[in-house]
Amino acid sequence: MSIQIPRGTQDILPGDVERWQYVEGKARQICKNYNYKEIRTPIFEHTDLFKRGVGDTTDIVQKEMYTFDDRGGRSITLRPEGTAAVVRSFVENKLYGLPDQPTKLYYIGPMFRYERPQSGRFRQFVQFGIEALGSADPAIDAEVITLAMDLYRSLGLKKLKLVINSLGDKDSRTAHRNALIQHFSPRIEEFCTDCQNRLEKNPLRILDCKKDRDHELMKLAPSILEYLNSDSKLYFEKVQQYLSDVGIEYSVDPGLVRGLDYYNHTAFEIMSDAEGFGAITTLSGGGRYNGLVQDIGGPETPGIGFALSIERLLLAIEAEKIELPVEASIDCYVVTLGELAKEKSVKIVNDIRKVGLSVEKDYLDKKVKAQFKAADRLGAKYVVVFGDDELSRNVVSVKNLQDGAQEEVEIDRLVLYLNDKILRS
Missing domain, CATH: 3.40.50.800 (Anticodon-binding domain)
Structure with a gap:
C-alpha cells in the first residue's frame, strides 16, 4: 500500500506554485510600500504562548491545536496563528526599544489547526499577516485595513466587502460583558456546552457560536456599540473618517466580534461577494489588541494586525476568474x-x-x-x-x-x- 498525504494537507506542484509565488510577491511588495519588515518565527512554540496569547476560551486552543510533549517533557504546539509568535519575538528581542516606532512587521508561513478540512480550509495552511506594534493612533488602524484592501485590489479582486466594528476599551468591554451575562444567563441551558462554558469566561464569544446562531437571544443580544464610552466612540469615529478619506468603502456590523480573546477597539473582516466562492465568505480578519504584549510579558504596548489565508485568497481569485500574469516560459x-x-x-x-x-x-x-x-x-x-x-x-x-x-x-x-x-x- 502506498503512503498518501495526511488528510487536510496538500502538495503544491509546479505549474500551480508559480501562482503562489506571484501572490506572495505582491504581498511582500505592498508591505515594502508601507514600510513593514518581514519577521520569521519558529513553526512550533511553547504551548503556554498560545494559551496566553490566543486565549483559553477560544476554539483554537480548546479544540484545534497540534500539541505534543517533546523528549524533555515540555509541551510544544505547532503554531495555529501568527500574532502570538510575533508578539513573543517582539518582547523577547526588545524590539520596543528600537528608535523607529511603531514596529511594523509582516510574516508569511505555514500554520496548523486540527479542524474539518473543506474547500479553502486545510489543517496545514499558509498565512500572511501584518502586525503594527507601538501606536494607539486610529490612523494606523486605517492603514492596516487599507494595506489589506490594497493587496486584494492589486490582484484584481473587485467583489469585496469590508465590515468593521468596535469592541471598545477595557471599560466599555467590561460593561458589555456584564450586559451579555445578564442577557444570556436565564436561558443559557438552551445553548450548546461551549456557550455555557463561555458565559462567565468570555460571553462575547457566545455571539460567535455557529451552533446557536439562529437562537432568538442571539438576535436580541445587547450591541457593543450601545456600551462604548465617549473615548471609544471617538476612536471608532476617527477610524471610520480615515477610511473614508482614503476611499475605502465599509459597513459597520455590531455583531462582528472576532474569535480571539485579545481584541479591543477596532475589529474588521474582509469578505468575498464573488459568485461561487462558497458559504464561508471571509477572506481575512484582524483588529486591535492593546493588552496582548503585556499578557506575554512585555511592557504596555498597543498593537493592531490582520491575517489572511493564501489558500482562500487564491480561491477568491479563481471565483472572479482572474488570470494572474504568471511567467511560465523560459528564455x-x-x-x-x-x-x-x-x-x-x-x-x-x-x-x-x-x-x-x-x-x-x-x-x-x-x-x-x-x-x-x-x-x-x-x-x-x-x-x-x-x-x-x-x-x-x-x-x-x-x-x-x-x-x-x-x-x-x-x-x-x-x-x-x-x-x-x-x-x-
Whole structure:
C-alpha cells in the first residue's frame, strides 16, 4: 500500500506554485510600500504562548491545536496563528526599544489547526499577516485595513466587502460583558456546552457560536456599540473618517466580534461577494489588541494586525476568474545533434545561465524533433541548435520561436546575442 498525504494537507506542484509565488510577491511588495519588515518565527512554540496569547476560551486552543510533549517533557504546539509568535519575538528581542516606532512587521508561513478540512480550509495552511506594534493612533488602524484592501485590489479582486466594528476599551468591554451575562444567563441551558462554558469566561464569544446562531437571544443580544464610552466612540469615529478619506468603502456590523480573546477597539473582516466562492465568505480578519504584549510579558504596548489565508485568497481569485500574469516560459532551450554537441552544450548552457537567463537542455538523448517539442512545452523564446557541422565552424543556429526568424551566431558571441535579444523583447 502506498503512503498518501495526511488528510487536510496538500502538495503544491509546479505549474500551480508559480501562482503562489506571484501572490506572495505582491504581498511582500505592498508591505515594502508601507514600510513593514518581514519577521520569521519558529513553526512550533511553547504551548503556554498560545494559551496566553490566543486565549483559553477560544476554539483554537480548546479544540484545534497540534500539541505534543517533546523528549524533555515540555509541551510544544505547532503554531495555529501568527500574532502570538510575533508578539513573543517582539518582547523577547526588545524590539520596543528600537528608535523607529511603531514596529511594523509582516510574516508569511505555514500554520496548523486540527479542524474539518473543506474547500479553502486545510489543517496545514499558509498565512500572511501584518502586525503594527507601538501606536494607539486610529490612523494606523486605517492603514492596516487599507494595506489589506490594497493587496486584494492589486490582484484584481473587485467583489469585496469590508465590515468593521468596535469592541471598545477595557471599560466599555467590561460593561458589555456584564450586559451579555445578564442577557444570556436565564436561558443559557438552551445553548450548546461551549456557550455555557463561555458565559462567565468570555460571553462575547457566545455571539460567535455557529451552533446557536439562529437562537432568538442571539438576535436580541445587547450591541457593543450601545456600551462604548465617549473615548471609544471617538476612536471608532476617527477610524471610520480615515477610511473614508482614503476611499475605502465599509459597513459597520455590531455583531462582528472576532474569535480571539485579545481584541479591543477596532475589529474588521474582509469578505468575498464573488459568485461561487462558497458559504464561508471571509477572506481575512484582524483588529486591535492593546493588552496582548503585556499578557506575554512585555511592557504596555498597543498593537493592531490582520491575517489572511493564501489558500482562500487564491480561491477568491479563481471565483472572479482572474488570470494572474504568471511567467511560465523560459528564455532559451539548447538543442543538440551528436555526442560532441551534447558535451559542448554543458558549458554553453552554464554560460547562458551566468548572465541571468533561464535555459534548459536535453538530458535523455532525445531526437532533435523531440527536443524541439520539449522547447515548445516549456514556452522557450529561443532555441539554440548545433551539431558537428556547426561546431566545426564555431557557430550555432539561433531560432526565435515567436516569429520563426533564424540566424547563425558565433559561439563566442552567443551569450551577448541572447542577452541583447531577450532584454529588448
